[in-house]
Amino acid sequence: MSGAEIEIRGAFPEDASTIARVLLDSFLEFKSLYSDGGFAATTPGAEKVRARLTEGPVWLALRRGAACGTISAVGKSDSAYIRGMAVLPSARGSGVGAALLQRAEDWAMRQRCLRLFLSTTPFLSSAIGLYERSGFRRVEQGPHELFGTPLFTMEKNLVG
Numbered sequence: 001m002s003g004a005e006i007e008i009r010g011a012f013p014e015d016a017s018t019i020a021r022v023l024l025d026s027f028l029e030f031k032s033l034y035s036d037g038g039f040a041a042t043t044p045g046a047e048k049v050r051a052r053l054t055e056g057p058v059w060l061a062l063r064r065g066a067a068c069g070t071i072s073a074v075g076k077s078d079s080a081y082i083r084g085m086a087v088l089p090s091a092r093g094s095g096v097g098a099a100l101l102q103r104a105e106d107w108a109m110r111q112r113c114l115r116l117f118l119s120t121t122p123f124l125s126s127a128i129g130l131y132e133r134s135g136f137r138r139v140e141q142g143p144h145e146l147f148g149t150p151l152f153t154m155e156k157n158l159v160g
Contacts, residue, residue: 006096008103011058011070016046019060019070019084023049026069026086033123037147044084052084059103061087061096071100073107080108082118085127097130105134109158117155119143128154 011019024043031039044052052058052072061069068091072084082104087097108116118136120127136154143151 005063006068006094006099007062008059008099009062011053011060013050013053015058015060015067016049016053018067019049019058020044020046022060022067022070022088023084023086026088029089030121030123033121033149035146035148038121038145038149041146042149049084057104057107058084059100061091061100063091063094063096068094069096069100071104073104075111075113078112078114080104080111080113080116082116085118092126097127098134101130101134105156105158114159115155115157117153119146119151119153121146122150122152 020043027039027043034042049058056072056074058072059070060067069087070084071082074081074083082101085097085100087100105116116136117139118131120131131154134156136156139153139155141153143153145151
């Protein structure tokens with residue numbers, strides 16, 4: 001897939017249901033590996049997605065006009081926390097995830113953040129590979145679980 005086929009745009013409140021659906025559809029195959037609370041937190045409904053729109057930028061990836069991925073960011077002091085990163089199974093391996101991460105990183109750089117960080121689960125090996133290829137490295141800081149689902153944190157330094 002060429003980059004020209006992927007559009008990434010800022011999300012609007014009217015996109016909340018679409019983003020919630022992308023999150024659910026992206027993680028559904030892993031549901032049995034999450035605790036109930038961990039899965040619910042990973043796949044928030046439209047109301048929680050709308051709330052996220054007030055906390056920081058949320059982006060929606062489109063391929064041929066159809067939603068296929070999402071990511072959001074929250075400024076935390078001199079860092080940006082990446083959350084709600086999801087790519088539909090049908091779009092994985094197409095460059096959508098890398099494009100979403102780049103959009104979040106570009107935003108963080110404009111905010112003069114020194115680093116990006118995110119939390120992920122050890123069973124999302126494809127996502128972990130994407131993060132590593134994008135320059136993220138595992139760090140010891142927490143959180144180490146989400147409602148009983150194991151987590152670890154990864155970060156990417158944005159300066160020197």
